[in-house]
Amino acid sequence: MTSPQPRSLALLGSTGSIGTQTLDVVRAHPGRFRVAVLTAQRQADLLVQQAREFRPAVVVIGDEAQYQGVKAALAAQPETTVLAGAAALAEVAARPDVDVVLTALVGYAGLLPTIAALQAGKTVALANKETLVVAGQLVTALARQHGAAIYPVDSEHSAIFQCLVGEAPGAVEKIILTASGGPFRGRSAQELARVTKAQALKHPNWEMGAKITIDSASLMNKGLEVIEAKWLFGLTDEQIEVVVHPQSIIHSLVQFKDGSLKAQLGLPDMKLPIQYALGYPERLPNRFPRFSFLDYPTLTFERPDGDTFRNLPLAFEAMRRGGNAPCVLNAANEVAVAAFLREQIGFMDLPSVVENCLSKVSYLAEPSLDDYVQTDAETRRVAAELVK
Numbered sequence: 001m002t003s004p005q006p007r008s009l010a011l012l013g014s015t016g017s018i019g020t021q022t023l024d025v026v027r028a029h030p031g032r033f034r035v036a037v038l039t040a041q042r043q044a045d046l047l048v049q050q051a052r053e054f055r056p057a058v059v060v061i062g063d064e065a066q067y068q069g070v071k072a073a074l075a076a077q078p079e080t081t082v083l084a085g086a087a088a089l090a091e092v093a094a095r096p097d098v099d100v101v102l103t104a105l106v107g108y109a110g111l112l113p114t115i116a117a118l119q120a121g122k123t124v125a126l127a128n129k130e131t132l133v134v135a136g137q138l139v140t141a142l143a144r145q146h147g148a149a150i151y152p153v154d155s156e157h158s159a160i161f162q163c164l165v166g167e168a169p170g171a172v173e174k175i176i177l178t179a180s181g182g183p184f185r186g187r188s189a190q191e192l193a194r195v196t197k198a199q200a201l202k203h204p205n206w207e208m209g210a211k212i213t214i215d216s217a218s219l220m221n222k223g224l225e226v227i228e229a230k231w232l233f234g235l236t237d238e239q240i241e242v243v244v245h246p247q248s249i250i251h252s253l254v255q256f257k258d259g260s261l262k263a264q265l266g267l268p269d270m271k272l273p274i275q276y277a278l279g280y281p282e283r284l285p286n287r288f289p290r291f292s293f294l295d296y297p298t299l300t301f302e303r304p305d306g307d308t309f310r311n312l313p314l315a316f317e318a319m320r321r322g323g324n325a326p327c328v329l330n331a332a333n334e335v336a337v338a339a340f341l342r343e344q345i346g347f348m349d350l351p352s353v354v355e356n357c358l359s360k361v362s363y364l365a366e367p368s369l370d371d372y373v374q375t376d377a378e379t380r381r382v383a384a385e386l387v388k
C-alpha cells in the first residue's frame with residue numbers, strides 16, 4: 001500500500017494554545033502533514049524556533065517591528081521566506097502549495113485570512129470562532145460558492161460534526177452544546193463583581209489562551225459557540241440549546257428527529273479535535289491519553305444561569321437579530337476582555353459593555369463585507385469610550 005501524500009498546512013497563529021497543540025499533532029504523525037506556513041503576532045522567538053524545526057516555505061510575523069529580527073534569525077534557512085504585517089496573512093492563506101488552512105489566531109483578525117483561504121478554494125480547519133460570529137452568513141456562502149470545506153476545530157463543534165457523520169441532512173431536531181460553566185459557576189452577581197483577573201484566568205478543565213479563557217468565565221464563549229454552530233451546521237436559532245456540564249467530558253450532543261441522542265466524549269484535550277479536522281475523513285491512530293469512565297463516575301448537568309451570566313442571553317439575542325448584531329457583540333466583547341485583562345474594568349462590566357454597544361451601534365440587516373469592517377471599527381470606538 002502506498003502512503004498518502006502529506007497534507008500541506010498553513011498554520012495561522014502557530015505560537016498560541018491551538019497553534020502549539022497543532023504542531024504536537026503534526027509531530028505525532030510524521031509524514032502525514034507538511035507545514036508550509038507558520039504565523040505569529042508578537043512571539044518572534046517561538047516562531048523562529050518553530051520555523052527551524054518545521055522548515056516552512058514562509059513565516060509571517062504580524063508585528064512589523066520584529067521583521068528584521070526574524071529575517072536575521074532565519075538567514076541560514078533560505079527556503080523560508082519571511083513576511084510581516086496583517087495583509088501577509090491573507091496572502092499566505094491562499095498560496096498554491098497549501099491544502100489546509102488552520103485558523104488558530106484569536107479574534108476578528110481571523111476574518112480576512114479565512115475569507116482569502118475560502119476564495120482560493122482551500123479547506124479551512126476553523127478554530128477561530130470569531131470569524132463565523134462576525135460574518136457567518138457571508139463566510140459560509142463563500143465556502144459554498146468556492147467548493148471549500150470548513151471543518152470545525154472547536155471541541156463542541158467537532159463533537160457535533162462527529163455525531164453527524166452518516167446522518168441524513170434534515171435528520172437533526174436540535175443540538176445541545178455543553179458548557180463547563182467556567183471558574184465562577186454558581187456565583188452570584190455580587191460575588192462576580194469582586195472576582196480578579198487571576199481567578200478568571202483559571203479555567204477548571206482547559207488550558208487555553210487568555211481571551212477564550214475569560215470568555216469561558218463570562219459564558220461569552222458559549223454565546224459565540226451558539227452563533228458558530230448556527231452557521232457551521234445550518235441550524236435555526238430554535239435548534240440550539242446549551243447545558244452546563246462541569247466535567248467537560250461530553251463535548252456536545254445531537255438530538256435527532258426520532259428522539260435519539262448522540263454524544264461525543266473524551267478527555268478535555270484539544271489535540272483530538274485538531275487531529276480530526278486535519279485528518280478528516282480518516283481517524284488517525286494516536287497515543288494521546290484515553291478517557292476512562294472509572295476516573296469520572298459522576299457526570300452532571302445544570303441549566304445555565306443567564307440572569308447572572310448575561311453574555312449568554314445577549315449572544316442569543318444578537319443571533320436572533322442577525323445582520324451586523326453578532327459583529328457588534330464580538331467587537332464589544334474583544335474590547336471589554338482586553339480592558340478586563342488590563343484590569344481597567346471589572347468582571348461584571350463585560351456584559352454591560354456588550355449590551356451598551358448593541359444598543360448604540362447602528363443596525364444593518366444585510367451587511368456586506370465592507371459593512372462588517374465598518375461595524376467592527378465603529379463598535380471598537382464606542383466600546384473604547386465605555387472602558388475608559
Ligand SMILES: NC(=O)C1=CN([C@@H]2O[C@H](COP(=O)(O)OP(=O)(O)OC[C@H]3O[C@@H](n4cnc5c(N)ncnc54)[C@H](OP(=O)(O)O)[C@@H]3O)[C@@H](O)[C@H]2O)C=CC1
Binds near residue numbers: 012040044103128211
Ligand atoms: N485554546 C483552545 O483550547 C481553544 C481555542 N479556540 C479558538 O481558537 C482561537 C485561538 O485561541 P488560542 O490558541 O487559545 O489563542 P492564543 O491567544 O493562545 O493564540 C493566539 C494566536 O494568534 C496570534 N495572534 C494574536 N493576535 C493576532 C492578530 N491580531 N493577528 C494575527 N495573529 C494574532 C498569536 O500570536 P502571538 O502569540 O505570537 O502574539 C497566537 O499565535 C480563538 O479564536 C479561540 O476562541 C477554540 C477552541 C479551543
Ligand SMILES: CC(=O)[C@@H](O)[C@H](O)COP(=O)(O)O
Binds near residue numbers: 179181215270
Ligand atoms: C476547548 C474548547 O472548545 C473551549 O471552547 C471550551 O469549550 C471552553 O469551555 P467552556 O466555554 O465550556 O467553559
Ligand SMILES: [Mn+2]
Binds near residue numbers: 154155156225
Ligand atoms: Mn469550545
